[in-house]
Amino acid sequence: MLLTAGRLVRRLRRVPRIGWVTADPLTARRILNDPEHFSLLGEGGVGHLWAQVLGDWVYEIFDGPGHHQLRARTRDLFTDESARRLTDRVIGARLARAGAELRGGGTVDVADLARVLVGRIVADLLQLAVVDRDESYREIFATGEELASLALGTTASTRLGPETVARAKAIVSRLTANVADSWRSAPAETVLGRCRELGLERRQAEGLATLLMVAGTETAASAMARTVAILHDTGAQHRLRGNPELLPDAVREGLRVTTPAPLIGRAVSADVTVDGRWLRAGERVLMLTYTANNAAGGFDLDRGYQPDQRQLWFGAGRHLCLGAPLARAEISGLLRTLLETGRPWRIESRRYRRSVLIPSYASLPVRLA
Ligand code: HEM
Known part of the structure; x- marks a missing residue:
């Protein structure tokens, strides 16, 4: 309701x-680019939420x-090239198996596949030791999702109850059980190995690692399945199949219209005037990025780069999504698999x-026409 009403705001x-x-x-980008007056650590920001689960050291990172030091060291953690290598490997x-199933006349539930693929990426990022089958990755996805869902209902306040904090702590310690060891010994081609080589401390x-899991789980899976559905519903898949060079446009437009992180919150840390309004320290501001991005119109392969929106679906400023190249590589990988079957896909049900x-979709079974 808020995102729709936001059109009037x-x-x-x-x-x-x-x-x-x-x-x-x-306005949203101006706020996101103003660390002097806005912070994600106070009430209203995601840092405030995480500090209650992870501890006060969050305030330092x-x-x-x-945070500046961490971002400076991880600047090259995910580049388009390293993200492509990571997705190819993991x-x-x-994806090749899903493509073969489709070509053989089978049905593939793209929503489930997206969760499995993202679960695989998370397992690799966190170096989790699991039995290599879909069910293990579904479980990892579900655990990441459970953690993220603790943020449900925090639109009005980011203060968590003691029960929620205890549940979140249990999940985090389960998922990050191998991080400390892997940071010490993982090979350099893994993300934790790269973290060590980039000079990151264990903490x-x-x-x-916790951030990567929370930020990159539901968001990526949602964008993957929803972009497949949008390409089908708008008929744009036909044009894309004939013009594979439009793939980056399809990924960008899919991210814009779905905007999987539909709002971003910040705490006002010092009095400031924005657009003629006086915002006082201690207040909070919500940026309805979904509404802002969709103001440009519906999915259109020809829309091109929008200078107002830029890539607001990944945020802006010093907290701009660290995993953006990885998210793009995941979505591209799935779309390429579908396009390379050479035939249009049909959605059986949703x-x-x-x-x-x-x-996001619970299920989105597709079949080749
Ligand atoms: C379609 C998928 C994704 C979307 C739409 C998305 C969106 C965002 C947004 C909007 C922010 C900024 C939040 C803020 O300013 O408060 C963010 C931050 C972040 N994202 Fe993503 N994200 C996606 C996928 C990923 C992936 C795959 C990863 C890594 C595995 C990732 C890692 C991060 C991290 C670490 C941050 C925090 C950066 C910081 O605070 O400096 N994201 N993401």
Whole structure:
């Protein structure tokens, strides 16, 4: 409701119980690029949420000079090239199997496949020792999702109850059980091995691993399945099949119209005037990025780069999504698999997921026409 009503908000408006709200891409980017007055550590920001689960050291890593140092060291953790190598290595064979199933006349549930693929990536990032079968990766995905879902209902306040904090702590320690060891000994081609070589301390690597899992699980799986559905529903798949050079445009447009992280919150850390409104320290601001990105219109392979939105689906400024190249590589990998079958795909049925943080499909079985 908020995202739809946000169409009327546009610039900056105060909404009871929520705080300042904007659906304007330029205002949102201005706020995200202003670390002097906005922080994600105070009430209203995701750092405040995580500090309650992970401990006060989050305040040293999620924002301010510690965060700056972490981002400077991890600048090249994911490049387009390294993300492509990672996805080829970790999900390439599973994608090839899905392509073969489709070519053989079978049905592939793309929503389930996306969860399995993302589960595989998470297992590799966190160096989890699992039996190599889909069920293990579904479980990893579900655990990451359970952790992210603890943020449900925090739109009005990012303060968590003691029970939620205890549940979150248990999940984090289960998922990051191997991080400390892997940071010490994992080979350089793994992300944790790279973290070590880039000079990250153990605690930084642990914090980053948790972040990667939470930030990159539901978001990526949602964008993957929803982009497949949009290409089908708009008929754009036919043009894309004949013009594979449009793949980056399809990925960008898919990310824009789905905007899997539909809003971003910040705490106002110092008084500031934005768009003629006076925001005071201690208040909070919500940026409705879904609404801002969709103001440009529906999915269109010819839309091109939008200077107002830029890539607001990945945020902006010092917290710009660290995994953006990886997310793009995952979506491209799935689309390429479908396109390389040489035939259009048909959606057999669709079911939406309920009570999840990120809108997504529960199932999306597809078959070749
Ligand atoms: C379609 C998929 C994705 C979307 C839409 C997305 C979106 C975002 C957004 C909007 C932010 C900024 C949050 C803020 O400013 O408060 C962010 C941050 C982040 N994302 Fe992503 N993300 C995606 C996938 C991934 C993946 C695959 C990873 C890595 C495995 C990842 C890792 C991160 C990290 C580590 C941050 C925190 C960066 C920081 O605070 O410096 N994301 N993401």
